[in-house]
Amino acid sequence: xxxxxxxxxxxxxxxxxxxxxxxxxxxxxxxxxxxxxxxxxxxxxxxxxxxxxxxxxxxxxxxxxxxxxxxxxxxxxxxxxxxxxxxxxxxxxxxxxxxxxxxxxxxxxxxxxxxxxxxxxxxxxxxxxxxxxxxxxxxxxxxxxxxxxxxxxxxxxxxxxxxxxxxxxxxxxxxxxxxxxxxxxxxxxxxxxxxxxxxxxxxxxxxxxxxxxxxxxxxxxxxxxxxxxxxxxxxxxxxxxxxxxxxxxxxxxxxxxxxxxxxxxxxxxxxxxxxxxxxxxxxxxxxxxxxxxxxxxxxxxxxxxxxxxxxxxxxxxxxxxxxxxxxxxxxxxxxxxxxxxxxxxxxxxxxxxxxxxxxxxxxxxxxxxxxxxxxxxxxxxxxxxxxxxxxxxxxxxxxxxxxxxxxxxxxxxxxxxxxxxxxxxxxxxxxxxxxxxxxxxxxxxxxxxxxxxxxxxxxxxxxxxxxxxxxxxxxxxxxxxxxxxxxxxxxxxxxxxxxxxxxxxxxxxxxxxxxxxxxxxxxxxxxxxxxxxxxxxxxxxxxxxxxxxxxxxxxxxxxxxxxxxxxxxxxxxxxxxxxxxxxxxxxxxxxxxxxxxxxxxxxxxxxxxxxxxxxxxxxxxxxxxxxxxxxxxxxxxxxxxxxxxxxxx
Numbered sequence: 001x002x003x004x005x006x007x008x009x010x011x012x013x014x015x016x017x018x019x020x021x022x023x024x025x026x027x028x029x030x031x032x033x034x035x036x037x038x039x040x041x042x043x044x045x046x047x048x049x050x051x052x053x054x055x056x057x058x059x060x061x062x063x064x065x066x067x068x069x070x071x072x073x074x075x076x077x078x079x080x081x082x083x084x085x086x087x088x089x090x091x092x093x094x095x096x097x098x099x100x101x102x103x104x105x106x107x108x109x110x111x112x113x114x115x116x117x118x119x120x121x122x123x124x125x126x127x128x129x130x131x132x133x134x135x136x137x138x139x140x141x142x143x144x145x146x147x148x149x150x151x152x153x154x155x156x157x158x159x160x161x162x163x164x165x166x167x168x169x170x171x172x173x174x175x176x177x178x179x180x181x182x183x184x185x186x187x188x189x190x191x192x193x194x195x196x197x198x199x200x201x202x203x204x205x206x207x208x209x210x211x212x213x214x215x216x217x218x219x220x221x222x223x224x225x226x227x228x229x230x231x232x233x234x235x236x237x238x239x240x241x242x243x244x245x246x247x248x249x250x251x252x253x254x255x256x257x258x259x260x261x262x263x264x265x266x267x268x269x270x271x272x273x274x275x276x277x278x279x280x281x282x283x284x285x286x287x288x289x290x291x292x293x294x295x296x297x298x299x300x301x302x303x304x305x306x307x308x309x310x311x312x313x314x315x316x317x318x319x320x321x322x323x324x325x326x327x328x329x330x331x332x333x334x335x336x337x338x339x340x341x342x343x344x345x346x347x348x349x350x351x352x353x354x355x356x357x358x359x360x361x362x363x364x365x366x367x368x369x370x371x372x373x374x375x376x377x378x379x380x381x382x383x384x385x386x387x388x389x390x391x392x393x394x395x396x397x398x399x400x401x402x403x404x405x406x407x408x409x410x411x412x413x414x415x416x417x418x419x420x421x422x423x424x425x426x427x428x429x430x431x432x433x434x435x436x437x438x439x440x441x442x443x444x445x446x447x448x449x450x451x452x453x454x455x456x457x458x459x460x461x462x463x464x465x466x467x468x469x470x471x472x473x474x475x476x477x478x479x480x481x482x483x484x485x486x487x488x489x490x491x492x493x494x495x496x497x498x499x500x501x502x503x504x505x506x507x508x509x510x511x512x513x514x515x516x517x518x519x520x521x522x523x524x525x526x527x528x529x530x531x532x533x534x535x536x537x538x539x540x541x542x543x544x545x546x547x548x549x550x551x552x553x554x555x556x557x558x559x560x561x562x563x564x565x566x567x568x569x570x571x572x573x574x575x576x577x578x579x580x581x582x583x584x585x586x587x588x589x590x591x592x593x594x595x596x597x598x599x600x601x602x603x604x605x606x607x608x609x610x611x612x613x614x615x616x617x618x619x620x621x622x623x624x625x626x627x628x629x630x631x632x633x634x635x636x637x638x639x640x641x642x643x644x645x646x647x648x649x
Contacts, residue, residue, distance in 0.1 A: 001546065001547070001548045001549070002511055002512075002514070002515045002548075002549050003548060003549065003550045003551060004508060004511055004512070004551050005052070005551065006508075006551045006552060006553045007052070007413065007504075007550055007551065007552060008052075008053050008552065008553065008556065008558060009411070009412075009413040009414070009415035009417075009418060009504070009552070009558065010026050010027050010028070010411070010415055010557075010558065010559070011024075011026055011043075011045050011053035011056065011411070012051055012052055012053050012411065012412045012413060013047065013051045013053075013409045013410070013411060013412050014051050014409065014410075014412050015049060015050045015051040016047065016049060016051060016409075017049050018049055018089070019046075019047065019048065019049060019087065019089035019090045019093050020046075020047040020089055020405070021044055021045070021046055021047070021062060021066075021088065021089050021092060021401065021404075022044070022045050022047065022405045022408060022409075023042055023043070023044050023045075023059055023062070023398070023401060023402045023405075024042065024043070024045055024408050025040045025041065025042055025043075026040065026041060026042070026043045026045070026056065026557075027039075027040050027415070027559060028040075028041070028557035028558075028559065029557055029558070029559045029562035029563065038559055042059050043056040043057065043058070043059065044056065044057040044058070044059050044061070044062030044063075044401075046089075046092060046093055046096060048093070051412060054093070054096065055093075055096045057146075059398055060150075060394060060398070061146065062092075062398075062401060063394050063395075063397040063398035063401055064148075064150055064394060064397070065088075065092055065095075065145055065146075065165055066088060066397050066400070066401045067393065067394065067397040068145065068165045068166035069088050069091065069092075069164060069165055069166075070088075070397075071166060072085075072163070072164055072165070072166055073085075079163055079164075080164060083160070083161060083163060083164055085164045091161075091164050091165070094161065095145060095146070095161075095162070095165070098159050098161065098162075099144060099146060123181065123183040123214050125149065127214070127303075128140075128149045128151075128181060129149070129151070130302045130303065130305075131181050131212055132149070132151050132152075132181075133302075134298070134299060134302055135179050135210070135212060135283045135284060136179055136283060137152075137179045137180055137181050137212065138152065138153040138154065138178065138179065138180070139152065139153065139154045139155065139156075139176075139178055139179070139180035139181075139366075140152040140154075140155040140156070140180060140181055140182070141155070141156050141171040141176070141180055141181070141182035141183075141184075141194070141211070142156065142157075142158075142171055142182055142183055142184045142185070142194070143155040143156065143157060143167075143183075144157045144158070144159075144162065144167075145157065145162055145165035145166075145167060148167075150390055150394060151390065154168060154366075155167055155168065156168045156169070156170065156171035157169065158170065168366070171197075172193075172197060173363070174363055174364050174365060174366040175200070175201045175204055175205065175360070175363045175364070175365050175366065176197070176198060176201035176205070176209060176211055176366060177201070177205050177207050177209050177365050177366055177367050178207070178208070178209060178210075178366075178367070179208075179209075179210045179211075179212075179275075179279065179282075179283045180210075180211050180212070181211075181212050181213075181214070182194055182198070182211055182212070182213045182214070183213070183214045184213070184215075186216050188218055188225065188226045188227070191213075191215045191216075191225070191226070191227045192226045192227040192230070194213060194215075194227075195213065195215075195227040195230050195231065195238075195272065195274065196230060198211040198213065198274040199230060199234050199237050199238065199274055200356040200357075200360050202237045202274055202275050202276045202279070203237065203276070203356050204356055204360070204361060205276055205279075205365070207278070207367070208275075208276070208278035208279040208281070208282045208283065209275050209276050209278070209279045210273060210274070210275030210276075210279035210280065210282075210283045210284055211273070211274045211275060212241070212271065212272070212273050213271070213272045213273075213274065214269060214270075214271060215227060215269065215270050215271075215272055216267060216268075216269050216270075217267040217268050217269065217270060218267065219267065225270075227272075228240075228270075231272055231274075237274055237275065237276065238272065238273070238274050239272070239273045239274075239280075239284075239286070240270055240271075240272055240273075241271040241272065241273050241286075241299070242270075242271045242299075242300070242303060243268050243269070243270060243271075244268060244269040244270075244271065244303070245268055246267055246268050246269070286299070415443065415558070415559065415560060416443040416444070416445045417445075417502050418443075418502045418503065418504040418550065418560055419440060419441075419442050419485045419488065419489050419501065419502065419503050419504070419560075420440070420441045420442075420443075420485075420503075420504050420505075420552075420558075420560030420561050420563065420564045421438070421439070421440050421441075421478070421481035421482050421484075421485045421503060421504070421505045421564055422438065422439055422478070422481060422505070422506060422554075422561060422564035422565040422567075422568045423436075423437070423438040423439075423459075423474055423476075423477025423478040423479075423480065423481050423507070423568055424436070424437050424438070424474075424477060424565065424568040424569045424571070424572040425472070425473060425474045425477055425572060426572050426573065434458065434460040434571070434572065434574060435460070435472065435572055436459060436460050436472045436473075436476070436477050436572055437456070437457065437458065437459065437460075437477065437567075437568045437569070437570070437571025437572035437573075438456075438457040438459050438477040438478070438480045438481035438484070438568050438571065439454065439455060439456050439457060439481060439564045439565070439566075439567035439568040439571060440453075440454070440455040440457070440481055440484050440485045440488060440564060441453070441454050441455075441560050441561075441563040441564040441567070442454070442455075442488065442492075443559070443560055448496060448498075450492075453488075453582065454563060454564075454567055454580070454581045454582065455484060455488070455581070455582045455583070455584050456567050456568075456570070456571045456577055456581050456582070456583050456584070457480055457481060457484055457568075457571065457583075457584045457585070457586060458571060458583070458584070458585045458586070458587070459476060459477055459480035459481075459585075459586045459587075460472055460587070461476070461587060461588070461589060461590060462587065470528075470633060470635050471528060471529065471589070471590040471591070473528070473529075474507075475507075475509060475510065475513075475528070475529055476529050476532065476590055477568065477572075478505060478507035478509075478510045479507075479510050479513070479529055479532040479533060479536065480532060480586045481505070481564070481568070482503060482505055482507075482510055482514070482536055482549070483532060483535055483536050483539070483586065484584055484586070485503045486501065486503065486536060486539050486540060486547060487539060489501030489502075489503065489545075489547065490539070490543050490545060490547075493545045498545075499545055499546065500545060500546045500547075500548060501545055501546070501547045501548065502548045502550060503547065503548065503549050503550065504550045504551075504552045504558075504560060504561065505549065505550070505551065505552070506551070506552055506553065506554035506561055508551050511549050511551055513527070513529075513533050514533060514536055514537060514540075514549060515549075517533045517534065517536075517537045518537050518540070518541070521537075526637075527591065528590060528591055528635075529590040529591060530590070530591045530592070531588065531589060531590055531591050531592065532586075532588075532590055567581060599633070599634045599637060599640045599641070599644075600631045600632055600633045600634060601631075601632045601634065602631055602632075603632060
């Protein structure tokens, strides 16, 4: 039986008929310095009505979303009605799909926005906490409900429906006021657009305004980025606070990503401050000294404490330093001039000096919008005047969310009932022998008194010299693993009272190929790996037991799949395997094309060794040198025939 819908045996439950959010312990595979291990940690699992778990969130993130959603329901019912908001479970499921890679957000024309996972990375939490404590920032631009900091009072996102979680829609709908942080998408266009908007807001704001932006550079020289020309040419509003080495900034991945891990940028990162004179005086007095010392020194120390270097010392510069600290502008307030310096904070006379357009001036101030998070902490019965109120409010939201599903429903599958398979093929440029490998992992099952087994499979096919087989592909590796898994599963059924074999693979293509060969064999008369597919089908159909092929997602922490993947990669790289790992081989051909007439391309090879010597000798004797031909079969017969027909027509 074929089950093409991806499952997660660690989280899936029986159908409930509605969307659910449950906090439950989830087993996952973890690789540490001490070796691979299995750990269990609490996750907020998001379920579809059919019981399938589509996403997992950190518990604190789910609690924060629940807290903000509950606040909007109680204090902003008119907004919730206007957005046709559903239940919390329904809205959080829609939220995860909105921020999936490739989704296009609401907007017309130039305002349309395509979500890309590589840009959905947030400011490091430690850096955001530091800016909040040093500057007193309360607003966050270009955030999302999934990555907004808990201490942020108001934030702006790209999707209209995010308002159900307390967001404001579109940071470019209003003029920016107050002190805020911004981390736009890491493209040059978005970075430059954010800088221009911040400058225009500082020019027009009647109240203290300061925006601190975290912007990456796009070359080895930090000054060559497009947005830097606006920073240089508007010194009365802009300051480049610091340059952060690439090894010190670890961007947080979105929880929607399949592999939510931090990522280090290739180049350095700039911290840019843009504001008016009142904003600098109130929140960023970099030119002043006090009893506590110079503001710049405290700022640099706080940065160093918040950002711990992640890269080795020899790979990057570890020192955080203020940009051009000795320049006179660092010792004067915006708009002032230091005596004898010749440097002023006045406006620059060039084409990149900002000038607010009439359209921008018509934008309302963001202070005219109703605050979406006012009294958010008190929602959970906490007093804001007491220290630690925010943390206690989040814990209260987590307890309330967790209490909705007690006791937890049982899992639909036992992950130990599956036989896990995986294959691996290295890139050609890796030049590592054998370059292809597969593996099967059978978990230990104490109820059936079965020990853990891992089988490494050498599935490389040695082709004839000058006639490459073109079959050492990832599809061959995945099919080879399935074939060995079917044979092992049937052997286990013979030795036990089991009547079914459950095989879990992350190759959906292999599952469909087996199904097609089983249900429509007339359509599978030709395939690059026809022999392996037919062997799998013959083994399944000739058995008295039922074989199930299940699809699991790769690299999401499924323990059996990760174990098989680790072994398959080790086989492909030619690494020495552990003693407890069994070894198998499948060196047979993938197809019977060796007995068929097939289109090929003949290419001349340069003679080497003895052939080269014979060729030179024949040439001196006025004979034609020996020519070596390599017969390269066309991998796609249909396209090869079409190209030849067009060539001769």
